[in-house]
Amino acid sequence: MAKTFTLDAGGIYYRQLNEQIREAVANGATHIVLNNVNGQRYIADAMDGDITVEVNGVPGQDLGAFMRGPKVVVKANAQDGVGNTMDDGLIVIDGLAGDVVGYAMRGGKIFIKGDVGYRVGIHMKAYMEKLPTIVIGGKAGDFLGEYMAGGILLLLGMFSDKLTEPIAGRSLGTGMHGGVIYVRGEVPAEQIGPGLSAQPVDDDDKAVIAGLVKEYAKELGLDAKKILAADFVKIKPFSHRPYGKLYVPA
Amino acid sequence: MLFQPINRNYHDFSIVRDKDLCINCKVCVRQCSYEAHYWDEARQRVMADSSKCVGCHRCEALCPTSAILIQKKHSDFRENALWRPQFLKYIYKQADSGGVLLTGMGSPVNIPIYWDRLLLDASQVTNPSIDPLREPMELKTFLGAKPQKLEFTKGKDGNPKLKTKLAPQLELNYPLMFSAMSFGSINFNLHIAMARAATELGICYNTGEGGLHKSLYKYGKNTIVQVASGRFGVHRDFLNAGAAIEIKIGQGAKPGIGGHLPGEKINAMVSQTRMVPLGSDAISPAPHHDIYSIEDLGQLIFALKEASEYRVPVSVKIAAVHNVAAIASGIARAGADIVAIDGVRGGTGAAPGMIRDNVGIPIELALAAVDQRLRDEGIRNRVSIVAAGGIRCSADLVKAIALGADACYIATSVLIAVGCTLCAKCYTGKCPWGIATNDARLAKRQNPEVAAQKMINLVHAWGHEVEEMLGGMGLNSIESLRGNRDKLRAVGLSETEMEILGVKHAGR
Numbered sequence: 001m002a003k004t005f006t007l008d009a010g011g012i013y014y015r016q017l018n019e020q021i022r023e024a025v026a027n028g029a030t031h032i033v034l035n036n037v038n039g040q041r042y043i044a045d046a047m048d049g050d051i052t053v054e055v056n057g058v059p060g061q062d063l064g065a066f067m068r069g070p071k072v073v074v075k076a077n078a079q080d081g082v083g084n085t086m087d088d089g090l091i092v093i094d095g096l097a098g099d100v101v102g103y104a105m106r107g108g109k110i111f112i113k114g115d116v117g118y119r120v121g122i123h124m125k126a127y128m129e130k131l132p133t134i135v136i137g138g139k140a141g142d143f144l145g146e147y148m149a150g151g152i153l154l155l156l157g158m159f160s161d162k163l164t165e166p167i168a169g170r171s172l173g174t175g176m177h178g179g180v181i182y183v184r185g186e187v188p189a190e191q192i193g194p195g196l197s198a199q200p201v202d203d204d205d206k207a208v209i210a211g212l213v214k215e216y217a218k219e220l221g222l223d224a225k226k227i228l229a230a231d232f233v234k235i236k237p238f239s240h241r242p243y244g245k246l247y248v249p250a
Numbered sequence: 251m252l253f254q255p256i257n258r259n260y261h262d263f264s265i266v267r268d269k270d271l272c273i274n275c276k277v278c279v280r281q282c283s284y285e286a287h288y289w290d291e292a293r294q295r296v297m298a299d300s301s302k303c304v305g306c307h308r309c310e311a312l313c314p315t316s317a318i319l320i321q322k323k324h325s326d327f328r329e330n331a332l333w334r335p336q337f338l339k340y341i342y343k344q345a346d347s348g349g350v351l352l353t354g355m356g357s358p359v360n361i362p363i364y365w366d367r368l369l370l371d372a373s374q375v376t377n378p379s380i381d382p383l384r385e386p387m388e389l390k391t392f393l394g395a396k397p398q399k400l401e402f403t404k405g406k407d408g409n410p411k412l413k414t415k416l417a418p419q420l421e422l423n424y425p426l427m428f429s430a431m432s433f434g435s436i437n438f439n440l441h442i443a444m445a446r447a448a449t450e451l452g453i454c455y456n457t458g459e460g461g462l463h464k465s466l467y468k469y470g471k472n473t474i475v476q477v478a479s480g481r482f483g484v485h486r487d488f489l490n491a492g493a494a495i496e497i498k499i500g501q502g503a504k505p506g507i508g509g510h511l512p513g514e515k516i517n518a519m520v521s522q523t524r525m526v527p528l529g530s531d532a533i534s535p536a537p538h539h540d541i542y543s544i545e546d547l548g549q550l551i552f553a554l555k556e557a558s559e560y561r562v563p564v565s566v567k568i569a570a571v572h573n574v575a576a577i578a579s580g581i582a583r584a585g586a587d588i589v590a591i592d593g594v595r596g597g598t599g600a601a602p603g604m605i606r607d608n609v610g611i612p613i614e615l616a617l618a619a620v621d622q623r624l625r626d627e628g629i630r631n632r633v634s635i636v637a638a639g640g641i642r643c644s645a646d647l648v649k650a651i652a653l654g655a656d657a658c659y660i661a662t663s664v665l666i667a668v669g670c671t672l673c674a675k676c677y678t679g680k681c682p683w684g685i686a687t688n689d690a691r692l693a694k695r696q697n698p699e700v701a702a703q704k705m706i707n708l709v710h711a712w713g714h715e716v717e718e719m720l721g722g723m724g725l726n727s728i729e730s731l732r733g734n735r736d737k738l739r740a741v742g743l744s745e746t747e748m749e750i751l752g753v754k755h756a757g758r
Contacts, residue, residue: 015556018556022559041549041552041553041556042552042553042556045553045556045557046486046489046556046557046558048486061549062549062553065553065556065557066484066485066486066489066553066557067486068485068486080540081540081549081553084540084553085481085484085485087485087486100539100540103481103539103540104479104480104481104484106481106485106525119539119540122535122539123479123480123481123533123535123539125525125526126527127521127525127526127527128525130525143539146535146539147533147535149526149527149530149533150526150527175533177530177531177533178527178530240513240527240529240530240531241512241513241530241531242531243510243531243533244512244513244531245349246349246350247349247350247351247352247602247677248343248344248346248347248348248349248350248351248352249343249351249352249675249677249678250340250343250351250352250353250603
């Protein structure tokens with residue numbers, strides 16, 4: 001039985017707001033509704049457990065950083081640093097998100113309906129059962145999936161405000177040594193990092209994409225069939241040790 | 251042989267074996283992880299390939315008949331002040347491989363060492379020196395932000411009560427800590443040893459960027475957990491396991507570049523602690539890609555404070571570079587509680603040689619510049635300063651405190667205490683002394699109990715020496731020495747150097 005805690009966040013400084021949220025969780029709240037959120041940072045930062053956080057308004061930087069488990073739903077745009085070093089859980093953004101989404105993320109999922117900024121999914125890494133996953137409905141800026149060490153990035157390019165931009169910015173996947181980047185449609189070769197190329201997806205990939213898209217569409221109220229009615233390509237690392245031969249003992 | 255490269259016989263060391271003393275017991279063969287010693291079946295005796303010798307002296311130390319001598323290879327070339335042998339060797343290697351020159355440990359090059367040009371004061375006649383064997387001597391150190399002023403109220407019992415809320419502090423029995431060496435770069439036996447030694451000594455050790463193994467959480471009160479750009483093993487439990495959190499921006503041995511822990515060093519336990527796959531390189535990007543400005547740094551500092559509910563101080567570690575004073579001021583203003591500065595001579599498990607030997611500035615100058623800048627700006631109380639990078643003995647520590655450090659980080663000294671001979675091949679993962687290796691056969695050469703005791707002994711010894719030096723100056727507390735540059739005099743330094751260090755020349 002979900003115990004709901006509703007808070008009017010209007011005019012409250014982030015430190016007090018987050019203290020109140022932590023206190024509510026300590027008192028057993030499992031469903032937290034935050035109204036009139038307006039740029040407060042660190043919401044659900046390092047939050048643990050089976051908790052749902054509903055954010056009405058635009059949350060500030062580092063939403064869900066170090067988070068392990070909760071589900072955070074934002075009914076608006078989000079700023080930079082969503083899911084920074086996130087460990088587990090789900091963040092759903094019914095809008096666009098800023099730079100550095102899912103930096104060094106180790107587990108959990110981030111679903112974004114619209115565009116994202118620069119440096120998204122840098123150094124994502126998988127470990128054992130942990131498989132960090134980001135689905136971007138719009139387009140992405142430069143350095144998407146740079147140094148990626150594991151996990152899944154799925155870029156749809158469908159719900160974008162950037163009509164003339166390519167689906168992904170420059171240096172896509174540069175230095176990636178694990179994980180996979182799926183792109184709906186095509187991605188221009190010059191946007192992809194050195195040594196990498198877009199390859200056709202196989203049946204296993206298709207199954208992964210279909211599963212993810214269904215989950216994503218359900219969370220955001222979108223039509224999965226429409227999203228899946230196109231070809232996808234994948235970008236995978238050429239080595240799990242991209243810099244292994246760079247050095248000589250002095 | 252039709253072709254033999256010049257460097258085949260032009261190597262660093264010669265293994266000299268006294269045939270009369272050698273009993274062909276093969277201890278050297280078993281001890282050398284670089285296979286420089288081998289058993290020659292045809293000759294029925296132990297032989298050596300000096301080209302493989304790294305100069306670690308493990309064989310020499312363990313030879314039961316003292317038959318082995320490791321020497322520099324004396325191969326005399328025409329003298330040339332510009333083209334010193336080191337540069338010839340570098341070029342031969344790079345011409346063969348096309349690779350970036352990789353090195354380990356701190357820079358061995360001849361960068362001025364200001365510790366050697368600074369001398370301490372002592373009391374004579376006018377104020378008595380203090381005998382630490384007879385008088386109490388306070389080395390206790392608190393790291394963290396200090397308030398601008400203290401406010402008191404009257405308690406119910408009529409006594410004054412502190413009203414000012416103090417920022418979280420790291421409490422240390424000595425003004426030093428074991429600096430960041432990740433689990434992975436050094437093995438688990440030494441991490442246990444550091445944790446136990448720090449706990450017994452009442453100081454802290456730093457996890458480095460490789461996460462913290464669950465079995466070491468119990469030493470949390472004496473642990474600083476480190477968050478670097480790769481975020482290896484960083485999660486909410488880790489962030490709440492220690493007594494402080496450190497954001498590693500830079501390292502003195504390799505300012506401005508990231509790190510690659512090679513796949514060879516990622517065994518099962520390292521993989522589990524770092525939370526990365528077995529055998530895959532663990533790559534730390536050069537910058538934190540969520541920090542491109544002081545404002546971004548502030549954002550991560552407070553993300554970590556939120557994650558740890560403001561219970562522990564947050565430290566930011568940077569390499570000593572040209573604008574270190576302005577950067578440290580920014581770090582203080584961004585909300586850090588501690589700024590750790592690592593000088594150009596700081597150690598490393600692996601760094602490109604060109605970076606290690608040519609990038610950064612000496613810690614003495616950086617420390618003095620930072621302390622002065624923060625004082626000038628009236629924000630010195632907001633952060634504690636930790637100095638690192640080549641603290642070799644207790645006198646260096648005392649001089650660092652006098653230059654303005656609240657405490658020092660030591661790491662190379664700690665490794666030497668457990669047997670490191672500075673052969674500087676840490677990056678191979680084959681350390682014959684069982685330090686910079688995760689090979690079980692080699693790692694067992696370090697017994698955690700013995701290693702911990704050596705670390706404890708070292709700090710006890712330094713502690714006694716610091717007390718002697720303090721007492722000699724007529725001081726009974728390390729606090730009285732902090733930033734007290736009047737206790738230092740320079741010998742043979744230029745006006746500019748003395749101005750930066752804030753010290754007078756000896757005789758003045």
